[in-house]
Amino acid sequence: MIRTAFRCRVPLLSALALSSLGSAFAASAALDALSSRDAAGGLRAALSKGIDVAVAQLGTNNGFLNDSKVSIPLPSALEKAERALSRVGMGGQGDELRATINHAAEKAVAQAKPVFKQALQHMTVSDAKGILTGGDDAGTQYFRRATSAQLTGKFKPIVAAEIAKLGLTAKYNEYAGKAAQLGLLPSQDANLNDYVTAKALDGLFSRIADEEHEIRKDPLGQASSLIKKVFGTL
Numbered sequence: 682m683i684r685t686a687f688r689c690r691v692p693l694l695s696a697l698a699l700s701s702l703g704s705a706f707a708a709s710a711a712l713d714a715l716s717s718r719d720a721a722g723g724l725r726a727a728l729s730k731g732i733d734v735a736v737a738q739l740g741t742n743n744g745f746l747n748d749s750k751v752s753i754p755l756p757s758a759l760e761k762a763e764r765a766l767s768r769v770g771m772g773g774q775g776d777e778l779r780a781t782i783n784h785a786a787e788k789a790v791a792q793a794k795p796v797f798k799q800a801l802q803h804m805t806v807s808d809a810k811g812i813l814t815g816g817d818d819a820g821t822q823y824f825r826r827a828t829s830a831q832l833t834g835k836f837k838p839i840v841a842a843e844i845a846k847l848g849l850t851a852k853y854n855e856y857a858g859k860a861a862q863l864g865l866l867p868s869q870d871a872n873l874n875d876y877v878t879a880k881a882l883d884g885l886f887s888r889i890a891d892e893e894h895e896i897r898k899d900p901l902g903q904a905s906s907l908i909k910k911v912f913g914t915l
Contacts, residue, residue, distance in 0.1 A: 721809040723912060725801060726905050727896045728820050728889065732797045735888030740791030746783035751884030753783050756876055781848075782873075786881035788843040789836065793885070796835045800828040813912070817897055818890040825886050837878045844874060 738744055745751055754760060755775060801824065812820045896903060900912035 717806045717809070720813060721804070721806040724809045724812055724820055725804065727893060727912065728801055728824060729798065730896070730905070731821070731889035731892035732794065732801065734892045735885050736790055736794045738888055739884055740787055740794070742784075742787065744787045744790070745881075745884060746780060746787070751887055753779075753786055753877065753880040753884070755779055755782070756873075782877055785840060785843045785877055786884065789840040789881055790885055792839050793836055796832065800832055803828065817894045821886055821890040821893050824889075829882070833878060833882065836882060837874060840878045840881060841874045844877065
């Protein structure tokens with residue numbers, strides 16, 4: 682009985698495997714029918730659209746602060762300190778600091794669009810078809826791996842400049858100083874510019890990935906004929 686059931690399952694599993702391979706070959710054949718120029722152009726158009734949407738959503742007043750998915754919290758040590766400070770009547774400063782951190786990220790993202798567009802153009806044509814057959818966020822993840830170091834180097838000064846404009850350093854030092862007096866924080870905490878930069882980039886890439894997912898899910902609903910042509914073959 683067991684052997685019979687096993688023999689019945691083998692052809693079924695083989696059929697499923699062949700079906701999966703058939704789909705993969707069909708997608709590959711469809712992409713092969715595209716020119717390398719079209720494949721790369723469609724991918725760049727999709728990621729460029731994702732960048733436009735992400736910047737429009739996050740690079741506006743309260744774009745980070747009012748979005749629970751990307752809102753930047755205080756560093757973990759300060760979160761603990763805030764709860765303790767609230768018990769002694771100083772919790773309002775934590776709220777102010779959190780808002781200022783998020784507003785700095787919003788202003789930085791609003792200025793970062795040309796940097797991301799330039800980095801996008803560095804993607805080679807030979808990479809495009811492999812990315813197109815990847816997962817829902819394959820383009821975003823490739824883009825992040827390939828450019829994160831460069832983008833961080835360019836993005837961090839923008840964050841630092843915005844933090845300076847908003848007086849965040851003074852607010853942070855004042856808040857951290859009070860927490861340190863109560864023994865809630867070490868005298869030297871993590872670099873705040875690095876923290877805000879990393880979180881701002883995380884939020885921006887998250888939004889780009891969301892847009893890439895929507896394009897892959899509904900390519901024919903896109904306005905761009907090139908995006909329809911390329912992603913519609915997948």
